[in-house]
Amino acid sequence: MSNASGVNPRTIAELVVQLGRIIHGSGYSGGLAPAQWSALRYLSRANRFSRTVSAFAEFHSTTRGTASQTVKGLVGLGYLSRNRSPRDGRSARLDVTDDARALLARDPSEDLVRAAGTLSATARNHLATGLERLLGYLAQRSGKRMFGVCTFCTHLEEERCQREEMTRFECTFFGELLEEAELEQICINFQPSEKSAMRRAYDRKSPS
Ligand code: SF4
Known part of the structure; x- marks a missing residue:
């Protein structure tokens, strides 16, 4: 896979896409669809300024309408609550509920976390730096928010x-x-x- 000049960039791109595909495919579990898992993961990790429908839409690279439908479904299932933002009374802040936290403990993407945990500290640091650079490059090319x-x-x-x-x-x-x-x-x-x-x-x- 590698030689003196390093791993072929195409091989890296294929590996990243393959990882994304596996995680996406594992998202049909717990009665949820992959987009719903993505929303729960994002909203459980996002800070108080970023727990909105539009922020999730940008994070998930989707439209506000599609993100809104995803969120509506999760509110209906009791996994999200809408609360008035203390900073801006007009916008609703989305918070994950205790039921959602219990569900997230069985998040299928935790397998990827465990896989990352099998790498040495040095390998994790190199990988994180490399992935960050890929993200920065793609954000710059596509004009997307980081x-x-x-x-x-x-x-x-x-x-x-x-x-x-x-x-x-x-x-x-x-x-x-x-x-x-x-x-x-x-x-x-x-x-x-x-x-x-x-x-x-x-x-x-x-x-x-
Ligand atoms: S703008 Fe920067 S410092 Fe401020 S809350 Fe967001 S990440 Fe933190």
Whole structure:
């Protein structure tokens, strides 16, 4: 599969597509369809600014109408609740219910998590960097939004408070303080910082 000049890029593309196909195919379980699993996964990982129908539509690369139907079905099944957003009273924030969390414990895509866990720490780091770069490149080419977490976002500010021996985290985009637990949640307004491999790939001039 590899030689002195490295693995053929086409082989990598085929492997990524094959992984996606397997995960998509495993999504017909628990009485749900793959798009519904995708919505539950996204909404259980998204931060409070990103748990909306339109954010899910962008994440899932689908239309707002299709995303709305997916969400409606999950609300009907008792897996999602619509709550008024405290920041913006006009929009509804979607929250996963306890039933959804119990279902997510049996998420078929957890097999992929377990498979990733069999790799060494070095292999995982290389793979994550490579996949991030692929995402950044494709986002740049297609003009699609990148999703990511605060720890790699340019809008995150950290301030160490010596007296209280704690670190204060703030999002300069939303102008709000963040809990430490929120730093690893997915955000629709993510802007990759210099330390993100996604940013380096996004900034690189792509071939025309
Ligand atoms: S720091 Fe970035 S990723 Fe985190 S909430 Fe703000 S915009 Fe979103």
